[in-house]
Amino acid sequence: MPIARVHRISASAPNDVSGIETAIAAGRIDPTGVVAVLGKTEGNGLVNDFSRGLATTALTLLFERHLPKADAAQICLVMSGGTEGGMAPHWIVFERGEGEGGASPSLAIGRAHTPALPFEHLGRVAEVEQVAAGVRAAMRDAGISDPADIHFVQIKCPLLTAQRIAEADARGASVATRDTLKSMGLSRAASALGVAVALGEIAREKITDAQVGADWSLWSGRASTSSGIELVNHEIVVLGMSKSWSGPLAINHAVMADGIDIEPVRAALARLGLGASGQLDVAQRGKLVALLSKAEASHDGLLRGHRHTMLDDSDIASTRHARGFVCGALAGLVGHAEIYVSGGAEHQGPDGGGPVAVIVDRSN
Structure with missing residues (x-):
């Protein structure tokens, strides 16, 4: 029977795959079972964000050291540029194994x-x-x-x-x-x-x-x-x-109506056994394997009736504002900022909001 394993690993740079390499060497990750890697890299997230390509190249070379090239090419490498605000650059490695x-x-x-x-x-x-x-x-x-x-x-x-x-x-x-x-x-x-x-x-x-x-x-x-x-x-x-x-992992999802709509996310956490009236405590944080989210500035320029300027800032793209903003809101809920927040949520949730997924380890 297949078993899913998910590893969240910090990165010190877009090409820093040392944490994944260490996990492979220690036997915590079997490269033959890796299905995908999601990465948050500290580029601008725009057309000329070459941090994504650098990360993709580093990951490709890493897996080609352990797998035939054809097998390494099957791994989905989804790099999301932009770690504005307190968002922490990191990798999320998805692995598929077998057993009970x-x-x-x-x-x-x-x-x-x-x-x-x-x-x-x-x-x-x-x-x-x-x-x-x-x-x-x-x-x-x-x-x-x-x-x-x-x-x-x-x-x-x-x-x-x-x-x-x-x-x-x-x-x-x-x-x-x-x-x-x-x-x-x-x-x-x-x-x-x-x-x-x-x-x-x-x-x-x-x-x-x-x-x-x-x-x-x-x-x-x-x-x-x-x-x-x-x-x-x-x-x-x-x-x-x-x-x-x-296996011990479970996933649930929520849809934020806007960038500060954290209650649906709190409800998703509760459905997975992490109910809390405030911020998750240290023990609960240990059970939170990954938090994935979308973020965008609402097209009407308003947030709950008040004007925002994310669309009017010609110096910084609105997607960059939105990523940092939503990461901060979610970090306040879960107690850390190693969160995968992707900017630009066109048709992904209601205007100004976005879907969120929570992956939890039920064995801890």
Whole structure:
């Protein structure tokens, strides 16, 4: 029976994989079972954030020292740039093993890689459809057939660069935008809607090209998408609960209505046995394996009736403000800031809010 293992490991730099290497050497991580690595790197999280590529290269080289190249290439590497505020750079390593691990249902993990996305499809319904197919493939990999058992879908998606736009032009194809920064949001948006379609949250026929990145009434409560320059396809990781898996780990999710809506997250923690009226205490923090979240500035420029300036700051992108802001809110709830907060939540939760996933070790 498959068993999921999740390791949260601190990083001192985008290419610092020494903690993972140490865990492999000590036998705490079996590289043959690694399914995916999520990373928070201290870049700007924008088009030119090469900290993501540096991290991806360091991780690839690490796993190629332990695995055949073809096997190492199957590991989903989802790097999210930007550790604004007190957010701590770190890795989250997802591993799949075999054996009898006790409690069931338990955390289940699946992954998928889509084909390269034609650049003219980015931010359009064609990307929605490709991602939906990829999510379904990842669910099959996890052995989960019921979308209701999925609690979080993490996707790394591509963006447009000047070169990629020129390639589309040379083929006589038209891209959705020539603004490379805007392309990040459109790719996140289409990918999130693909999750919603795959999980039955939104019917495919209700989505048009014009609604992608524009109609905020359409959203998924379980999608987390992050765009980057370091890939041209989609890397998809699904996290759910399954009776076919065993082990001590469990996952639950919540949806924040805005950047300070921590009560749904508190409720998710309580559903996993970490109920607390205030901040988690030291013992409870030891049971919290990972906290994954989305963050964005609401498009109306308001937060509970008061004006915010995240959209008006021409010096710092709003996604950077939102990441630091939401990380601070969640850190106040759980008692530390080694939290995976991804900025840009287009169609990921209601406007200004976002999905959150909590992974807990029930054995501690």
